[in-house]
């Protein structure tokens with residue numbers, strides 16, 4: 001169970017990135033499936049080559065931001081629809097990630113030789129080295145920063161772009177720039193999560209981001225269902241998303257205990273997310289039918 | 296001052312759906328002019344306003360607002376010169392943001408947005424006063440999401456947003472058409488009040504002939520992408536609906552057709 005919580009928290013960071021694109025910017029960004037491996041690849045490879053851990057982490061975030069920039073340019077400068085823009089970057093990232101990892105599908109990094117920020121080994125330890133504790137601190141700082149940023153003039157223009165693009169342009173906002181900034185921030189956050197995940201598990205795998213968008217959406221949806229009505233404040237909403245990711249991992253853990261084949265996990269996740277995405281649609285349809293009857 | 300010089304715009308050029316929406320529009324407006332615009336369905340009224348705002352590029356002609364040639368500028372770069380209120384109350388505001396946040400966005404129109412806080416305490420006080428002038432009680436709901444407001448409240452708010460930073464030109468495109476008659480009248484009165492108090496140059500499209508005659512100092516009528524009638528001063532004050540209908544028939548050789556036109 002502590003393992004599920006630690007993993008959930010790390011994926012919660014990624015889910016916050018998904019929340020920014022999906023909810024704030026209203027942009028379904030599939031880049032994240034690629035970025036969720038890029039961050040780890042950059043961080044691990046740099047560390048294996050002797051770079052300081054914090055510098056490596058910063059470079060990972062930077063790499064994620066470039067991925068976001070790429071998707072943003074596909075969309076705004078080349079007129080490609082959001083989903084396709086993300087898919088194109090995601091596909092390119094597969095090659096890029098392999099290239100970063102010196103064309104190996106995975107690269108290990110040992111906690112005994114390298115100063116990893118978080119590690120699976122310490123998950124039951126009652127000390128500041130516990131990955132749960134450390135990830136919580138990182139989450140708190142991240143949420144604080146985002147809360148500040150989305151309250152600034154630039155942050156407000158990003159939120160406005162997601163809420164109503166035509167109105168934003170009428171108010172003088174360059175919505176293309178706003179989307180690019182949002183995508184860069186979101187993918188930077190996803191890359192941070194990716195780097196931490198590679199530390200946590202002690203390796204980076206080119207496939208580790210596959211389906212990340214679905215996990216992110218699951219976390220966002222769980223948070224919406226459980227806390228949507230009570231958490232109105234932006235910072236609390238982000239907290240809820242992180243909790244959503246933890247709940248997702250706990251549920252997955254339980255399902256695995258109950259004997260589900262690991263290979264079927266992605267199918268299960270996808271179906272659950274599909275159903276939850278459908279709920280608002282079904283509800284609207286049902287309401288329409290009921291009012292139709294009433295009239 | 297506004298100068299439209301021979302503006303042409305064809306949608307879907309060289310296809311079967313080709314549609315000449317603006318066919319050589321030339322219009323000069325002086326500062327303080329309040330021009331009402333009427334015309335049948337598809338006459339090109341919205342297209343003219345959208346062309347001024349830069350929603351799409353025009354095919355030919357020049358658009359000069361207050362001495363600045365904006366013809367080639369993207370929409371967001373001319374926003375500082377313009378205030379806009381749209382027909383659909385949903386279009387002018389960000390539903391998921393607070394009333395005060397919407398105002399703060401509008402107050403920064405045309406300014407460089409920085410990492411300074413998006414809304415300051417002093418601003419809030421200013422907004423509270425401005426909202427109070429609307430007489431809708433919105434000053435007590437400044438942190439409410441705009442999505443919770445009624446259509447009329449949203450249009451009033453959009454109007455305030457459009458003028459909170461005085462624009463060189465205010466564009467109103469049937470901004471009361473989606474409202475019930477009572478609310479429409481209220482928003483219209485409010486519009487006139489704001490326009491005359493601040494002496495804002497205004498182009499107002501309406502499908503209500505009586506409103507077109509009653510408001511503003513000048514009236515233009517459009518048909519098939521052209522301005523076919525331009526009446527101002529004393530002549531406008533003495534206009535009647537019948538005279539407008541006759542003028543339309545004479546200028547276009549057809550009878551006036553707009554399924555939403557209000558003659559009353």
Ligand SMILES: Nc1ncnc2c1ncn2[C@@H]1O[C@H](COP(=O)(O)OP(=O)(O)OP(=O)(O)O)[C@@H](O)[C@H]1O
Nearest residue numbers: 306307314316334335336337338339340341342343
């Ligand atoms: N984006 C567009 N693409 C294609 N055709 C368009 C577009 N916008 C407007 N048109 C066409 O251009 C013509 C003028 O439209 P416009 O919306 O300016 O009319 P209007 O005078 O505002 O009419 P209404 O009173 O119905 O609002 C119409 O034939 C319309 O179908």
Ligand SMILES: [Mg+2]
Nearest residue numbers: 340341342469
């Ligand atoms: Mg129109």
